[in-house]
Amino acid sequence: xxxxxxxxxxxxxxxxxxxxxxxxxxxxxxxxxxxxxxxxxxxxxxxxxxxxxxxxxxxxxxxxxxxxxxxxxxxxxxxxxxxxxxxxxxxxxxxxxxxxxxxxxxxxxxxxxxxxxx
Amino acid sequence: xxxxxxxxxxxxxxxxxxxxxxxxxxxxxxxxxxxxxxxxxxxxxxxxxxxxxxxxxxxxxxxxxxxxxxxxxxxxxxxxxxxxxxxxxxxxxxxxxxxxxxxxxxxxxx
Numbered sequence: 669x670x671x672x673x674x675x676x677x678x679x680x681x682x683x684x685x686x687x688x689x690x691x692x693x694x695x696x697x698x699x700x701x702x703x704x705x706x707x708x709x710x711x712x713x714x715x716x717x718x719x720x721x722x723x724x725x726x727x728x729x730x731x732x733x734x735x736x737x738x739x740x741x742x743x744x745x746x747x748x749x750x751x752x753x754x755x756x757x758x759x760x761x762x763x764x765x766x767x768x769x770x771x772x773x774x775x776x777x778x779x780x781x782x783x784x785x786x
Numbered sequence: 787x788x789x790x791x792x793x794x795x796x797x798x799x800x801x802x803x804x805x806x807x808x809x810x811x812x813x814x815x816x817x818x819x820x821x822x823x824x825x826x827x828x829x830x831x832x833x834x835x836x837x838x839x840x841x842x843x844x845x846x847x848x849x850x851x852x853x854x855x856x857x858x859x860x861x862x863x864x865x866x867x868x869x870x871x872x873x874x875x876x877x878x879x880x881x882x883x884x885x886x887x888x889x890x891x892x893x894x895x896x
Contacts, residue, residue: 703885705887711889711890712789712792712875712887712888712889712890713824713832713875713877713887713890714789714887715877715884715885715886715887718883718885725883727883727884729884763831763832765832768822768834768837768843769837769838769841770819770820770822770837770838770841770879771818771820771822771877771878771879771885772820772822772834772837772838772877773822773824773832773834773877774834774837774843775834776831776832776833777831778830778831779831
């Protein structure tokens with residue numbers, strides 16, 4: 669069974685940092701691209717960042733470029749999102765999701781809540 | 787990247803059909819056959835229901851179908867059931883490795 673489990677969320681002050689983790693199991697992690705998608709309270713989904721299987725293709729949404737860094741460790745079946753210079757508007761549930769066919773995201777974790785507030 | 791436009795809400799009675807629209811532009815929905823739909827129950831993870839406009843992943847009932855015309859994609863749920871009550875989100879590839887989502891539609895089964 670494919671499983672993705674996020675961790676690392678919490679309450680942080682504006683300007684602070686947080687590192688999210690995504691632990692994968694049930695599939696060949698090293699052969700799939702992984703994404704981070706966020707959902708602000710009561711809002712829709714927003715793509716944040718993607719990393720391919722070998723970490724040589726990395727992409728970010730304009731809203732987080734220069735502040736967030738995505739990475740992965742295939743030996744640990746894990747992906748990460750380092751979030752720096754956090755803003756109030758970064759408050760959201762952060763999901764990791766596996767790449768599917770045709771730019772879909774076929775499996776998602778349960779999410780981890782990041783709250784940026786003073 | 788601008789979000790795709792979805793109606794905030796939709797509703798239907800059990801057994802009826804309901805269609806949810808997802809309107810983009812000629813740079814995203816209108817340009818690519820890469821529209822997906824996700825179902826999300828409250829407090830849960832999104833679940834992929836449709837990909838590449840009209841394809842269903844294994845295990846998704848054939849009551850769910852997708853289509854596209856011009857810059858607007860649609861999700862139709864036929865034979866509505868109580869468990870279909872959820873939020874539905876559309877997404878589309880927008881070029882340059884960008885993926886855009888809609889604002890979500892809350893489907894209520896009356």
